[in-house]
Amino acid sequence: xxxxxxxxxxxxxxxxxxxxxxxxxxxxxxxxxxFKRQRGIDSFFLTGTDEHGIxxxxxxxxxxxxxxxxxxxxxxxxKTAFARLDINYDRxxxxxxxxxxxxxxxxxxxLKEKGYIYKGHYEGWFCGNCNEFKEVEAGDENPTxxxxxxxxxxxxxxxxFFKLSAxxxxxxxxxxxxxxxxxxxxxxxxxxxxxxxGLKDLSVSRVSVKWGIAVPDDAEHTIYVWLDALSNYITAxxxxxxxxxxxxKYWLNxxxxxxxxxxxxxxxxxxxxxxxxxxxxxxxxxxxxxxKTVFVHGMLLKGGQKMGKxxxxxxxxxxxxxxxxxxxxxxxxxxxxxxxxxxxxxxxAMIERVNADLANGLGNLASRTLxxxxxxxxxxxxxxxxxxxDDAKGVRAALTQAKEKFDDEYAALNFSRALEAAWSGxxxxxxxxxxxxPWKLAKDEAARAKLEAVISTAYETLRQVVLLVAPVLPHTAxxxxxxxxxxxxxxxxxxxxxTWGEALEIAKVENVTPAFPKLNKEKIVSEIENSEDHQAMAxxxxxxxxxxxxxxxxxxxxxxxxxxxxxxxKPSATATTPSSDDTKPATVASSEKIAIDDFxxxxxxxxxxxxxxxxxxxDKLLRLQVDVGExxxxxxxxxxxxxxxxxxxxxxxxxxxxxxxxxKMRGFESNGxxxxxxxxxxxxxxxxxxxxxxxxxxxxx
Ligand code: ME8
Numbered sequence: 187x188x189x190x191x192x193x194x195x196x197x198x199x200x201x202x203x204x205x206x207x208x209x210x211x212x213x214x215x216x217x218x219x220x221f222k223r224q225r226g227i228d229s230f231f232l233t234g235t236d237e238h239g240i241x242x243x244x245x246x247x248x249x250x251x252x253x254x255x256x257x258x259x260x261x262x263x264x265k266t267a268f269a270r271l272d273i274n275y276d277r278x279x280x281x282x283x284x285x286x287x288x289x290x291x292x293x294x295x296x297l298k299e300k301g302y303i304y305k306g307h308y309e310g311w312f313c314g315n316c317n318e319f320k321e322v323e324a325g326d327e328n329p330t331x332x333x334x335x336x337x338x339x340x341x342x343x344x345x346x347f348f349k350l351s352a353x354x355x356x357x358x359x360x361x362x363x364x365x366x367x368x369x370x371x372x373x374x375x376x377x378x379x380x381x382x383x384g385l386k387d388l389s390v391s392r393v394s395v396k397w398g399i400a401v402p403d404d405a406e407h408t409i410y411v412w413l414d415a416l417s418n419y420i421t422a423x424x425x426x427x428x429x430x431x432x433x434x435k436y437w438l439n440x441x442x443x444x445x446x447x448x449x450x451x452x453x454x455x456x457x458x459x460x461x462x463x464x465x466x467x468x469x470x471x472x473x474x475x476x477x478k479t480v481f482v483h484g485m486l487l488k489g490g491q492k493m494g495k496x497x498x499x500x501x502x503x504x505x506x507x508x509x510x511x512x513x514x515x516x517x518x519x520x521x522x523x524x525x526x527x528x529x530x531x532x533x534x535a536m537i538e539r540v541n542a543d544l545a546n547g548l549g550n551l552a553s554r555t556l557x558x559x560x561x562x563x564x565x566x567x568x569x570x571x572x573x574x575x576d577d578a579k580g581v582r583a584a585l586t587q588a589k590e591k592f593d594d595e596y597a598a599l600n601f602s603r604a605l606e607a608a609w610s611g612x613x614x615x616x617x618x619x620x621x622x623x624p625w626k627l628a629k630d631e632a633a634r635a636k637l638e639a640v641i642s643t644a645y646e647t648l649r650q651v652v653l654l655v656a657p658v659l660p661h662t663a664x665x666x667x668x669x670x671x672x673x674x675x676x677x678x679x680x681x682x683x684x685t686w687g688e689a690l691e692i693a694k695v696e697n698v699t700p701a702f703p704k705l706n707k708e709k710i711v712s713e714i715e716n717s718e719d720h721q722a723m724a725x726x727x728x729x730x731x732x733x734x735x736x737x738x739x740x741x742x743x744x745x746x747x748x749x750x751x752x753x754x755x756k757p758s759a760t761a762t763t764p765s766s767d768d769t770k771p772a773t774v775a776s777s778e779k780i781a782i783d784d785f786x787x788x789x790x791x792x793x794x795x796x797x798x799x800x801x802x803x804x805d806k807l808l809r810l811q812v813d814v815g816e817x818x819x820x821x822x823x824x825x826x827x828x829x830x831x832x833x834x835x836x837x838x839x840x841x842x843x844x845x846x847x848x849x850k851m852r853g854f855e856s857n858g859x860x861x862x863x864x865x866x867x868x869x870x871x872x873x874x875x876x877x878x879x880x881x882x883x884x885x886x887x
Contacts, residue, residue: 191222191229192436192449194419196457197236197279200260201245204267205500206531207486207493211452213516214483214525214601216273218450220657221596225680230436232422233268234279235261239411241314243397253397257282267503272512272660277430279422281399281414289426290417291402293472294409297348298402302471308345308389311338315496317411319389330783333456334496337783346391346407353467354385360466366479368462369599370526373455373482377462388464416465419451420474438475449477456492458482481599484528486519489847493531499847501531505717509533509710513659514540514702520601520658533714537707544662547612548655549701552666554619555644556698562628562637565694567645567671570638571687578643581618582686585611585647589681592654601658608654615647645670646687653681662701671695715850789845790861790886791815792876798832804852808832812858814844815883823856826871841874841886 195211198204212233219231237257246256261280268275279286297303310319313331320338322329329338361367361378368374391407392398398408417426423437424430439448453461461480469476485492486501493500506515518536521543523529559567588611595604619640627637649670656663656676663676671693793814801807801823808827811819822842826835841861848857862871 188435188439188448189227190436190439190448191219191227192423192447193218193229193231194449194451195233196453197234197281197415197418198264199239199242200235200237200257200264201241202495203260204264204503205493205495206503206506207454207500208264209267209271209503209515210486210519211454211483212268212273212275213271213519214599215452216271216275217516217520217601217657218452218596218599219274220660220677224653224657224677225593225682228435230277230423230432231275232277232279232419233273233275234277234418234422235264235281236411236415236418237261237280237282238395238398238408238414239314239317240392240395240397241317243395244314254282270503270507270512271515277422279418281418285427285429286418286421287399289421290399290409290414292426293417293421293468294413295402297468297471300471300473302349302352303346303390304349306345306347307343308347309342310340310389312341313338328782330786335783335787337781341392341394343393344407345389345393346401346404347387348390348413348468348471350385350388350464350467353470354381356470357381357385357463357466360470360476364476367466367476368458369479369481373458373462373526377458380459381463385463385467412460412464413468416460416468419449419465419477425474445475447475447477449479451477451480453480453482455482455484481526483525484523486523487528487530488532490530491847497847505714508717509705509714510536510540511661511702513662514544516658517544517605521605522602524602525599533711534707537705537710540702540705541707543609544659544702545700545704547609547616548651548659548662548666551612551616551644551648551651552669552701553698555641555648556669556695558624558628558641559645559695560698562624562641565671565696567692567695568638568642569646569687569690569692570635570642571646573635573639575622575636575639577618577621578639581615581643581647584614585650586686588614589650589654593682596657605655605658608651611647611651611654615644619644642687650681650684650686652676653679653684665699666701669695669698711850787845788843790841791844791882792880792884792886793820793840793842793844793860793882795835795838795840798835800827800832801852801854807852808835809854810835810860812840812842812860813882814842814858815881820857821855822858822860823851823854824860826860826862826873829870830873835873838873839875839880 193215195215198208215231215233219229222229235257242257243253246253249256257280265278281287294303308319311322311329312319313334313336315334315336316331319341320329320331322338330336331338358378358381361374361381365374368377388410390410390413391401392410393406393408395408398411399414401407401409420433420437421427422430423432425433425437437447437449439446451461458480462482465480466476487493488499488501491497491499510518514536518539522535522539523531559565588607591607592604595601595607622636622640624637624640627633627640648666649672652663652666652670653676660677667674667676673691673693791814793812795810796813796819797811798808801809804827806825806827808824808830810822810824812822813819842858843861844858846858848855850856861874863874864870865872
């Protein structure tokens with residue numbers, strides 16, 4: 187069996203700028219590749235961009251530029267963002283690469299020759315964002331996409347079909363025989379039950395989409411984007427084209443005389459079915475060995491909602507870079523969110539994690555150990571392991587265990603648990619240092635041997651831990667390694683071969699600088715909350731903001747659709763939510779038109795104000811507890827305090843926007859906003875209410 191490793195990320199759509207979600211999968215792939223390489227495994231890491239399809243065609247049209255120019259610009263943004271995160275991929279595939287296009291046409295021809303593609307006619311409902319036809323309830327004439335909440339498009343045209351239905355049994359057998367194929371287990375079960383429910387043939391060409399790869403011998407049609415995009419995982423290695431020669435080496439493997447693949451696809455759960463059903467069916471049809479594993483991770487959430495371009499609530503990479511180093515971002519994402527599960531991301535949690543684990547944990551171990559080497563041993567680390575004290579033996583034994591656990595968990599993609607194991611090594615040696623009080627031993631000539639043993643153990647533990655964490659914290663690991671006087675770089679050494687106390691040439695420890703600064707939570711959070719990006723982001727996620735079709739997503743401008751001064755002069759319907767710094771009502775210019783599917787996104791509900799109080803040092807804010815028919819009341823901050831006394835609003839029936847992402851203001855979280863008309867010169871808010879009794883929680887449509 188060959189010892190190679192091949193990992194891929196999804197190839198990202200070029201209809202929006204990269205955000206933390208894209209960075210997440212790609213950082214994981216990078217940290218995994220570094221881990222494998224450190225252990226001597228020949229590895230290949232592929233990422234790239236998915237550039238065809240109706241949505242991208244439209245995006246360029248909206249921007250008034252050629253599609254090629256549009257995709258080139260967004261690809262550059264992705265590449266720059268990933269380079270900034272120290273992501274070292276081996277190849278960036280673009281579905282507009284000539285070699286890829288050529289290979290996809292070969293795959294098409296192969297599937298057709300084998301009898302799996304036939305021509306027919308398609309009628310159905312299509313979502314351009316999912317690039318998928320959707321099942322719709324009979325009689326629904328205005329269906330919306332359940333993911334994007336946008337109106338589906340009716341498509342009725344000639345189409346080629348892939349005989350997916352012919353693969354139902356073969357797929358089920360394959361899942362059964364290869365439990366490692368779809369992971370984690372819960373996703374595997376989901377896929378199995380989906381396939382058991384029946385597979386229909388798949389429409390795999392479009393005549394109305396021009397921006398795509400032409401169907402061989404029928405150039406009226408373009409190839410369905412998912413067939414085009416999924417193929418990237420093999421075309422990038424040279425399958426079906428002459429331009430690359432990695433297919434044999436990285437895709438193919440042999441076990442018990444049978445061809446199998448080593449490939450690992452990392453994907454988010456949003457695209458599970460494409461990878462776990464369609465892709466293996468295409469490969470089975472083409473008689474190409476299936477990837478070893480499709481590992482499906484969860485979604486990064488904000489306020490319980492998936493971060494993404496449709497919701498406009500994704501944390502921007504620039505904001506992260508302003509306040510956190512790359513290593514902090516990488517560590518947080520791998521440590522905080524168990525890989526495979528959804529995870530809420532907040533700046534507060536990031537800062538707490540950085541301070542506890544990086545500044546206090548690893549950083550503190552490095553600086554206290556190296557400072558003692560400098561002060562007590564003139565910078566030359568002692569290597570005295572013969573006469574180890576019993577407790578030093580304990581530290582060593584625990585570290586050996588931690589190393590094994592780290593490798594096992596990491597290889598199984600349990601990054602969080604792997605890091606926890608490494609940090610248990612840190613906690614152990616920290617306690618050992620504190621228990622032995624080397625600062626006291628240093629004052630006693632007779633305790634010199636003991637001091638040597640203690641510092642040797644601390645230094646050696648640090649060395650081993652730095653080797654372990656290097657794939658996750660490449661910069662910091664290297665910086666600490668250099669400060670330790672060690673030669674080379676930690677990523678060059680296999681931790682499994684680094685034996686405890688081995689003879690090493692070590693230069694003198696000269697400068698000891700903290701590996702991580704301690705972050706000031708209040709300061710950073712308030713800076714982020716007051717930043718332009720954050721304001722724009724909060725506005726984006728409001729119902730009247732343009733959806734992911736907005737030019738903002740592609741051009742990076744932070745144009746704000748809200749026009750408070752203009753609207754304040756006219757009586758108009760106003761959604762009253764305070765901005766973070768004061769309580770100016772945000773209003774939509776009345777000339778702006780929105781589509782019905784934009785409106786459907788807004789969840790308006792009837793509610794009753796149960797409690798109200800003023801917010802200290804915020805003249806315009808009232809803090810309300812509101813009954814929306816849920817198990818517990820919600821807190822909403824409203825900018826109405828200048829016009830309504832708290833006791834005046836208690837008991838009032840109001841209308842709220844119930845699906846607004848939470849925002850923090852003056853230290854309080856606001857979970858929604860109430861509706862009011864903005865009347866007169868000053869935009870006096872008049873609360874919207876009902877003419878007759880309506881139960882709390884009732885939706886307005
Ligand atoms: O789906 N949390 O591209 P895409 C975690 N082009 N990961 C997230 C995330 C979030 N909130 N948001 C995005 C496509 N991702 C297709 C793929 S592959 C042949 C074609 C990550 O730009 C995650 O990996 O919509 C998710 O699966 C992917 O970005 C979707 O990227």
